[in-house]
Amino acid sequence: AQKITQTQPGMFVQEKEAVTLDCTYDTSDPSYGLFWYKQPSSGEMIFLIYQGSYDQQNATEGRYSLNFQKARKSANLVISASQLGDSAMYFCAMREGGADGLTFGKGTHLIIQP
Amino acid sequence: DTGVSQDPRHKITKRGQNVTFRCDPISEHNRLYWYRQTLGQGPEFLTYFQNEAQLEKSRLLSDRFSAERPKGSFSTLEIQRTEQGDSAMYLCASSLAADHIGFGPGTRLTVT
Numbered sequence: 001a002q003k004i005t006q007t008q009p010g011m012f013v014q015e016k017e018a019v020t021l022d023c024t025y026d027t028s029d030p031s032y033g034l035f036w037y038k039q040p041s042s043g044e045m046i047f048l049i050y051q052g053s054y055d056q057q058n059a060t061e062g063r064y065s066l067n068f069q070k071a072r073k074s075a076n077l078v079i080s081a082s083q084l085g086d087s088a089m090y091f092c093a094m095r096e097g098g099a100d101g102l103t104f105g106k107g108t109h110l111i112i113q114p
Numbered sequence: 115d116t117g118v119s120q121d122p123r124h125k126i127t128k129r130g131q132n133v134t135f136r137c138d139p140i141s142e143h144n145r146l147y148w149y150r151q152t153l154g155q156g157p158e159f160l161t162y163f164q165n166e167a168q169l170e171k172s173r174l175l176s177d178r179f180s181a182e183r184p185k186g187s188f189s190t191l192e193i194q195r196t197e198q199g200d201s202a203m204y205l206c207a208s209s210l211a212a213d214h215i216g217f218g219p220g221t222r223l224t225v226t
Binding site: 004033035037042043044045046047050052091093095099100101102103104105106107 | 145147149154155156157158159160161162164169170172203205207212213214215216217218219220222
């Protein structure tokens with residue numbers, strides 16, 4: 001079974017609309033961390049947001065928020081007021097408690113249209 | 115503020131040659147990671163260092179791959195006897211804590 005599943009290969013969104021990128025994960029470890037990264041066409045992976053499994057509140061970083069639903073094992077990224085510069089690949093990733101490496105999903109290609 | 119840097123940014127080599135990549139992490143970061151990303155896929159974990167100790171290696175890291183981090187500062191990733199399947203983007207990342215891992219720009223390897 002895949003550890004990280006991103007079911008949206010591509011999305012088109014109108015500028016200024018809110019965007020939700022889906023991510024579900026699979027782990028039996030009670031301690032884990034969830035990450036979202038943005039990868040523009042230049043190739044660099046840009047850290048966006050982190051959620052720990054024991055965090056009581058959903059993480060927020062500026063226009064980014066993480067909708068963490070532990071029972072459903074989902075960690076969706078919400079981008080408010082989308083901008084043209086948000087067009088990129090977005091990857092969800094997980095670090096399980098006993099490991100140090102991140103496991104990434106296949107990504108979602110987000111295109112913001114004017 | 116200097117981020118993670120990698121050198122070279124691009125490398126073209128012929129099959130069978132050896133290549134070495136360098137990663138310079140953010141200076142105070144004691145954790146360093148190597149990942150590989152092929153076209154259309156997310157990055158795949160290769161190996162992890164804490165200071166100079168290599169603490170974790172993926173099964174993806176065949177015996178043709180070796181990584182070092184002497185003195186706990188920069189790191190090198192060497193691929194011996196390159197194969198066409200080694201063509202990928204090799205990403206280095208570093209962190210001080212486990213919850214904010216920053217990536218470098220990557221080294222794109224093309225094996226012809």
